[in-house]
Amino acid sequence: MAEIRLDGRVAIITGAGAGLGRSHALELARRGALVVVNDLGTSLDGSGNNMSAADAVVAEITKAGGKAAANYDSVSTMKGAESIVKTALDAFGKIDIVINNAGIVRDKTFYKMSEDEWDTVMNVHMKGTFNVTRAAWPLMKDNNYGRVIFTSSGVGLYGNFGQANYATAKMGMIGFMNVLRIEGAKHNILVNSIAPNAASRMTQPLFPPNILEKLKPEFISPLVAYLVSDQCRESGMIFNCMMGWFSRTAIMCSDGVVLGDGKREITAEEIMENWDRITSLDGAKPQNTIANTFAYPAPVMK
Numbered sequence: 001m002a003e004i005r006l007d008g009r010v011a012i013i014t015g016a017g018a019g020l021g022r023s024h025a026l027e028l029a030r031r032g033a034l035v036v037v038n039d040l041g042t043s044l045d046g047s048g049n050n051m052s053a054a055d056a057v058v059a060e061i062t063k064a065g066g067k068a069a070a071n072y073d074s075v076s077t078m079k080g081a082e083s084i085v086k087t088a089l090d091a092f093g094k095i096d097i098v099i100n101n102a103g104i105v106r107d108k109t110f111y112k113m114s115e116d117e118w119d120t121v122m123n124v125h126m127k128g129t130f131n132v133t134r135a136a137w138p139l140m141k142d143n144n145y146g147r148v149i150f151t152s153s154g155v156g157l158y159g160n161f162g163q164a165n166y167a168t169a170k171m172g173m174i175g176f177m178n179v180l181r182i183e184g185a186k187h188n189i190l191v192n193s194i195a196p197n198a199a200s201r202m203t204q205p206l207f208p209p210n211i212l213e214k215l216k217p218e219f220i221s222p223l224v225a226y227l228v229s230d231q232c233r234e235s236g237m238i239f240n241c242m243m244g245w246f247s248r249t250a251i252m253c254s255d256g257v258v259l260g261d262g263k264r265e266i267t268a269e270e271i272m273e274n275w276d277r278i279t280s281l282d283g284a285k286p287q288n289t290i291a292n293t294f295a296y297p298a299p300v301m302k
């Protein structure tokens with residue numbers, strides 16, 4: 001099996017002071033990447049900050065013989081993102097890899113969710129992913145090389161009680177990725193999303209100890225290492241991963257049914273009568289641009 005090496009590749013990893021981000025940082029550094037360990041060192045709900053989180057991971061990487069630089073800015077402002085990019089340029093001179101991983105939670109049922117709880121979570125996950133990717137994009141474009149990871153979640157892809165803010169941000173990333181896949185292609189910038197499950201302070205209260213011990217973040221990082229490697233040519237995909245399970249999930253479009261001819265009116269009764277055919281996922285395929293979906297009602301266009 002060919003070894004995957006990342007020698008000389010410069011990687012920004014946000015929220016890399018703990019949990020999944022730390023694990024990705026150690027794995028990439030072990031494979032030769034030069035890593036910017038960004039972490040605000042905040043609590044789970046995004047309050048407070050502490051530089052020691054990023055410093056500790058930089059120390060771990062350095063002790064193991066790798067190279068890393070710390071950054072303590074928040075991803076949630078463009079100013080912070082620009083400073084993260086500057087840290088990479090000052091320390092290592094370029095950017096090849098961006099792993100958007102920083103995250104917080106402010107869970108509430110929707111009925112009780114405040115505007116502030118919505119905005120704070122959107123600002124870290126959605127806006128933060130935009131900020132850091134946007135700040136690094138021109139550099140990757142100019143170098144004709146980029147590997148970008150978005151950290152989505154099954155909470156957004158499939159749903160979960162009490163996490164409307166978080167789910168929206170995690171699903172919003174998928175729309176964002178769908179466009180970057182298209183815009184990045186000609187610049188050799190590949191963008192993929194992961195939907196992990198791993199033991200961290202975020203998930204500690206959710207699972208019993210015997211499950212937590214199998215949910216090692218280290219089981220997620222090899223997928224990330226492959227996705228950011230030269231060997232990987234994939235872009236625009238979403239991967240579930242936990243406990244050594246890896247699978248692809250996708251937004252699919254089914255064949256459906258063509259009821260109209262582009263001229264006559266369609267009634268609600270026809271929709272009801274054809275409900276099984278409309279909702280069936282038989283023949284469903286992932287689509288890689290909205291333009292392709294115009295093939296489905298093609299007979300009407302003739």
Ligand code: NAI
Pocket residue numbers: 014015016017018019020021038039040041042043044046053073074075076101102103104124128151152153154195196197198199200201202203
């Ligand atoms: P964690 O809480 O252990 O680590 C997140 C890190 O992000 C923390 O060190 C925190 O200080 C940092 N951070 C928070 N806000 C920041 C900001 N504005 N700027 C810079 N750094 C910031 O959480 P975990 O579990 O490692 O999560 C990592 C990512 O994976 C998050 O995006 C999370 O939503 C996502 N995720 C995690 C799952 C899990 O099972 N642990 C499941 C699905 C998604």
